[in-house]
Amino acid sequence: MKLTQALGQYLELYRASKCSTTGALARLNRLAADAMPAAIENYKANATEPYETRLAAMFAPDYGVNINRVDIPADIAASFRCGVPQLNSLLVVVANDIFHATDSLSKNMPEGMQVKSLRDDLPEEAAAYLFESIKPAYPEVLANSLMAHDGVYIHVDRGIDIEKPVQIVNIFSSPVAMLTPRRVLIVAEENSRVRVLLCDHTQNSDVQHLNSQVVQIVAKAGAQVELYDIEESGAATNRVNTVFADIHKDARLVLNSNFLHGGVSRNEFIVNLEGDGADANLSGLGICADKQMLDTRVTLRHNCRHGNSRQIFKNALYDEARGFFGGKIIVEEGAEHTDAAQTNRNIIVSEKARMQTSPQLEIYCDEVKCSHGATTGQLDERAMFYMQTRGIPADEARRMLTQAFMADVVDNISFEVLRQRLHILVEKRLSGAAGSCETCATSCRGAN
Amino acid sequence: MSEELLKVKDLHAGIDGKEILRGVNLTIRPGEVHAIMGPNGSGKSTFSGVLAGDPRFTVTSGSAFLGDTDLLALSPEDRSHEGLFLSFQYPVEIPGVTMVNFMRAAVNAKRKYLGEAPMSAADFLKLMRQKRAVVELDNKLASRSVNEGFSGGEKKRNEIFQMAVLEPKLSILDETDSGLDIDALRIVAGGVNRLRNQNNATIVITHYQRLLDYIKPDFVHILYKGRIVHSGGPELALELEEKGYDWIKQEVDGE
Numbered sequence: 001m002k003l004t005q006a007l008g009q010y011l012e013l014y015r016a017s018k019c020s021t022t023g024a025l026a027r028l029n030r031l032a033a034d035a036m037p038a039a040i041e042n043y044k045a046n047a048t049e050p051y052e053t054r055l056a057a058m059f060a061p062d063y064g065v066n067i068n069r070v071d072i073p074a075d076i077a078a079s080f081r082c083g084v085p086q087l088n089s090l091l092v093v094v095a096n097d098i099f100h101a102t103d104s105l106s107k108n109m110p111e112g113m114q115v116k117s118l119r120d121d122l123p124e125e126a127a128a129y130l131f132e133s134i135k136p137a138y139p140e141v142l143a144n145s146l147m148a149h150d151g152v153y154i155h156v157d158r159g160i161d162i163e164k165p166v167q168i169v170n171i172f173s174s175p176v177a178m179l180t181p182r183r184v185l186i187v188a189e190e191n192s193r194v195r196v197l198l199c200d201h202t203q204n205s206d207v208q209h210l211n212s213q214v215v216q217i218v219a220k221a222g223a224q225v226e227l228y229d230i231e232e233s234g235a236a237t238n239r240v241n242t243v244f245a246d247i248h249k250d251a252r253l254v255l256n257s258n259f260l261h262g263g264v265s266r267n268e269f270i271v272n273l274e275g276d277g278a279d280a281n282l283s284g285l286g287i288c289a290d291k292q293m294l295d296t297r298v299t300l301r302h303n304c305r306h307g308n309s310r311q312i313f314k315n316a317l318y319d320e321a322r323g324f325f326g327g328k329i330i331v332e333e334g335a336e337h338t339d340a341a342q343t344n345r346n347i348i349v350s351e352k353a354r355m356q357t358s359p360q361l362e363i364y365c366d367e368v369k370c371s372h373g374a375t376t377g378q379l380d381e382r383a384m385f386y387m388q389t390r391g392i393p394a395d396e397a398r399r400m401l402t403q404a405f406m407a408d409v410v411d412n413i414s415f416e417v418l419r420q421r422l423h424i425l426v427e428k429r430l431s432g433a434a435g436s437c438e439t440c441a442t443s444c445r446g447a448n
Numbered sequence: 449m450s451e452e453l454l455k456v457k458d459l460h461a462g463i464d465g466k467e468i469l470r471g472v473n474l475t476i477r478p479g480e481v482h483a484i485m486g487p488n489g490s491g492k493s494t495f496s497g498v499l500a501g502d503p504r505f506t507v508t509s510g511s512a513f514l515g516d517t518d519l520l521a522l523s524p525e526d527r528s529h530e531g532l533f534l535s536f537q538y539p540v541e542i543p544g545v546t547m548v549n550f551m552r553a554a555v556n557a558k559r560k561y562l563g564e565a566p567m568s569a570a571d572f573l574k575l576m577r578q579k580r581a582v583v584e585l586d587n588k589l590a591s592r593s594v595n596e597g598f599s600g601g602e603k604k605r606n607e608i609f610q611m612a613v614l615e616p617k618l619s620i621l622d623e624t625d626s627g628l629d630i631d632a633l634r635i636v637a638g639g640v641n642r643l644r645n646q647n648n649a650t651i652v653i654t655h656y657q658r659l660l661d662y663i664k665p666d667f668v669h670i671l672y673k674g675r676i677v678h679s680g681g682p683e684l685a686l687e688l689e690e691k692g693y694d695w696i697k698q699e700v701d702g703e
Binding site: 380381382383385386387388389390391392393394396400401403404405407408 | 500501502503523524525527528529533534536539540541542543544545549550553554557558561593610614
């Protein structure tokens with residue numbers, strides 16, 4: 001199916017239905033509708049994509065859209081309360097595409113912070129950020145913007161350091177195939193700090209689901225924003241996720257994305273270092289099995305002096321899984337003393353698994369330090385044999401080596417509770433846990 | 449129960465279609481130490497690799513039994529469980545796998561094979577402590593990745609430590625003396641001697657007499673061009689040290 005038809009069906013739906021949104025979201029919907037036709041044309045002219053995750057294919061199924069804002073039963077949403085006491089988070093549940101505040105949020109909201117629904121009254125500045133996502137280069141973001149009727153808004157005042165992480169638990173629960181437009185907007189004012197953890201879960205793992213997500217991050221001068229993402233959804237849940245981050249003077253972004261289970265997952269990270277001394281640390285791991293597909297794209301734009309960026313993405317591919325990594329670093333004119341490094345390493349565990357990697361550097365400036373490296377290979381056979389001679393069975397040796405391969409991505413996480421938990425999640429996943437909610441170690445539900 | 453701990457008969461093996469072992473025969477009884485010597489390229493490391501199940505080598509004919517167990521029919525891990533141990537000439541570095549996790553996996557895999565429950569954490573730590581003492585291995589290595597950043601001496605001591613933990617019936621020490629200074633050599637050899645008893649046996653593969661001053665062999669074999677061409681007592685090693693391998697080469701190649 002062509003992109004025109006794939007996205008056109010949602011445009012028709014938007015035009016034919018009475019939209020429930022008001023205020024900023026209504027304007028966002030309208031802007032997206034207006035921009036869509038040109039964006040589709042633009043995309044068709046320029047797209048070079050691995051076939052697995054072409055937008056046309058991902059948006060082609062006839063998904064239902066929750067125009068009437070039908071909420072899922074509250075007990076399902078409630079059952080996902082996070083049961084890990086150490087995390088002690090400010091919890092938001094996004095049930096399909098509807099924002100639910102929880103007690104942990106309303107009772108513990110720190111001074112100088114707001115976490116609320118995008119349907120609430122938004123300051124003009126926040127609305128303006130939402131509208132900035134309307135760009136002809138990203139038809140998938142337009143599709144999301146067209147249908148978005150809720151989302152999460154996080155704002156931290158100047159100079160405020162929020163110790164408690166905000167945890168956004170995305171739950172899909174529907175008896176019928178569905179597309180859920182999800183939005184997150186994080187604005188960190190000057191010298192503030194905030195950490196956000198996103199987890200994806202699926203209630204009905206056999207029902208087709210497209211998670212369309214757009215996350216926008218604004219880190220103003222001296223601010224630090226950390227976004228961690230754990231995808232552990234059902235095999236029938238596909239995801240098109242776009243993260244925009246604008247990092248200003250001496251501000252810092254930490255972005256860590258982990259694919260443990262799901263269907264086809266396409267993740268695009270567009271990071272702009274806008275102010276001198278801006279810093280971005282991007283990392284991610286993917287454990288893909290069966291026919292899962294993980295597509296990770298990074299566009300890291302250095303548009304300032306003394307900018308620093310680090311990227312490390314690692315994947316292990318089993319069975320007939322496929323992976324794609326497209327990492328682009330752009331160093332703009334005038335971005336002197338840029339220091340940028342990108343690493344992508346992949347292990348192919350099975351003969352039928354495939355990985356495609358495409359690192360790119362575009363440098364329009366002298367006096368920069370840039371490096372990139374990409375490798376795709378197999379587990380170290382000498383290490384395998386060594387372990388086996390000590391009596392460690394081949395399967396376990398393979399699991400231990402894969403876990404070791406991923407270890408530096410996890411160790412790189414400074415958020416300690418999450419780091420420990422992710423080590424366990426990776427181990428469980430490699431031990432063959434199905435990655436369903438029942439086996440998930442995040443204990444988002446059931447532990448209360 | 450066979451009196452023979454290891455019985456290798458007419459073993460032929462090679463790599464990438466090239467034959468390296470061309471009919472090795474060797475019998476080892478419990479309590480014995482056998483040294484295998486020979487010039488470079490004679491097949492010493494291939495022999496140890498084939499016994500341990502190194503997938504790089506292909507066995508074309510012959511047999512190798514550990515007691516009543518057909519070694520060649522087993523995976524490397526099961527050969528280990530049955531009591532075979534190979535101390536590597538070049539121990540492999542495994543970044544990201546800590547020594548303690550590595551050893552726990554090894555110990556519990558063997559227990560599982562023997563139908564026993566996993567070892568408790570307390571017992572495991574006690575075992576590690578006891579066995580480390582055999583080769584004076586520093587406790588701080590336990591939290592490090594396997595062999596990563598270990599000195600040459602630490603790597604070899606680590607091999608003997610693993611041997612002490614696994615308590616094999618037959619240990620093959622492949623050039624354990626290479627890369628060792630005299631102090632480390634003494635510690636490693638001392639460890640090996642402490643682990644010797646009437647029920648187990650050791651194969652020492654080496655180029656030099658030096659190691660055999662510390663680990664006294666009962667038998668010395670010379671491997672050349674893929675065959676054991678000469679066997680004798682400890683005096684054979686001394687003779688080699690004195691005369692080199694040329695006389696052996698002449699004897700064999702002159703035929």
